[in-house]
Amino acid sequence: MEHTSLLERILRGIALTLVVVFFMFPIVWILMMSFQTNETILRIPPQLVFKPTLANYTALITGKLTTAAGTLDIAFMRNLWNSVFLSVTSVAVALLLGVPAAYAFARHKFRGSEDIAFTLLSFRFAPALLVLLPLTLYFQKLGLANTYIGLIWVYQLICLPLILWIVRGYFEDIPADIEYAYRIAGHSWFATFRKIALPLAGPGIAAAGLLAFIFAWNNFIFALVLASADKQPVTVGALAFITSSGIQYGQISAAIVLSITPTLALALYAQRYLVEGLSLGAVKG
């Protein structure tokens, strides 16, 4: 790194701090709110010093929400479990279906392959509400409304195109000759897919899976319309905090902290895969 003067370094430090504060402020503020009661949160002017309380977290975990108007039952933990279950299963199904499909689209050009791939992508163009109305009617007829299977199915609209298109790009980046070299050395195409294509596209698959997971986790509208209380994920469940006796900011904040923790942890853990994924070009040599 080139030599920089003291002044330059100080200015740079200030600039970086400003940026970090700007981006981290909402998260820090929410974290702080989650340890306060509604009264301290709504104080004017807001204060940085407060007596932390775990009441919000206790309320969420025990499922008893005490408000001025009485005690309410909330199913936050249930919602959190639903989110985990729906997102993980949806991504798993999408990977199982999407990765082989991506390989097929990348390696075997057949009649209409581009059209099929594009149709799958176009699922993401349509506004969710446009799809939802007919889908709700169908699902009620088919008995899929308010079932996990139905929800996971609908979540494929989010996960499958994403995985398919990202992973396809990674497969296309692997020189076909590497696979040919493996096949001519005495292996079937399936072994080649498993031993050569999958590991080489691994970082890409991980990155796509992670993105799909985050999208699935953050989904609101599908679950709002298609699921009732016991199947709802956190995004929808958070609505329960808008109660007759006011909005429970403390609990909302605690709920947010709890619900972003899995995705945040996953993103931090998978960071290196994302970086590796981006430098896949080095394979070409």
Place this chain on the structure above:
Amino acid sequence: MSQSALTISGVDKFYGPIDRGVHAVQNLTMEIDKGEIVALLGSSGCGKTSTLRMIAGFEEVSRGTISVAGRKVHALPPVKRNVAMAFEGYSLYPPLTVRENIAFALKAARLPKSQVDAKVASIAKLLEIEDILERYPSSISGGQQQRASLGRALIREADLHLLDEPMGQLEPQLRAVLRGRIKHFIKERGLTAILVTHDQTEANALADRIAVMEGGVLQQFDTPDMLKQRPANLFTGTFVGEPPMNVFEAYVGTAADKINLRLPDGLSLDYDKDAFSGSVRDELLKRERVVIGIRPYAVRRSKDGVPATVSANQWLGDQTHIAADFAGGSLVLVEHDRTRLELGAPINISIDPKNLHVFDQSSGMAISHGMELA
């Protein structure tokens, strides 16, 4: 008659629908004997790599059959063909070291470790890559990757070894050394190899026979010597040989007991009728127009020859290449001594009928080579 290692008969390759797509290889038929080294030579897009890939099984054969060691293989997947291949783009497995890459097929074939190690050591010595065996493909140069890829193909005991531009990335000195070693390696083990190249020096040095391809059509399949001495058509005549053959269109005429080959610009090459053998003379006189070809080495300067003007003169250290304006075109001649000729200097050219290649004007097919009919 030795056993046939590869038989290609009537093979067509279309990219796109049959009979309507791009016709990359047209009705190719060739037979390669066991222990032979054959080069597929041609410019880019001539169908040589398509042919190689059809043999390996990476491209479907649109029509015709391919047999390896007597087995029909064109419908089999690559796994079952028992051929080895070195790829133009190297295609080493990135997560494996060079050693693992080379040993890969042997390990898959369940050879004992001591035997694998010995084989890898000997092939690494041959290709001068002993010092990079433990490195990963991404950390070595293109030339080293190419040698590793070559090693991975040569180490296998396959019915057929396919080498796609095997030495394109190597520096000239190393290339010359390796050519000799690889040829020796292949011959010693009695392997059969097909190499694809656009470098005729490489084809000449390595191959027993060369298949010259152009536009998806096999032009000629013969030994390097025969390709030079008896090119089957105008394409092979001008494609093979360095510097390329000089060609001119000529009108055939007779006057008294002479045969005149009249060139543009009012020039004429005159020969005694007896200078040609009877059969060649008859063929010539049947035609009005022909194309004549003369190798640069066969063009002589003489006092009573046809006039030409020097347009370039280059001493290469062991021979002189002289280009001259001649008969509305350009003619190249090679002399072994250093020749001092100014640009624009007049010279006189003569061509021995023994060195004259005559081609049909419309079809380009050879009519005669020197005294013999083609």
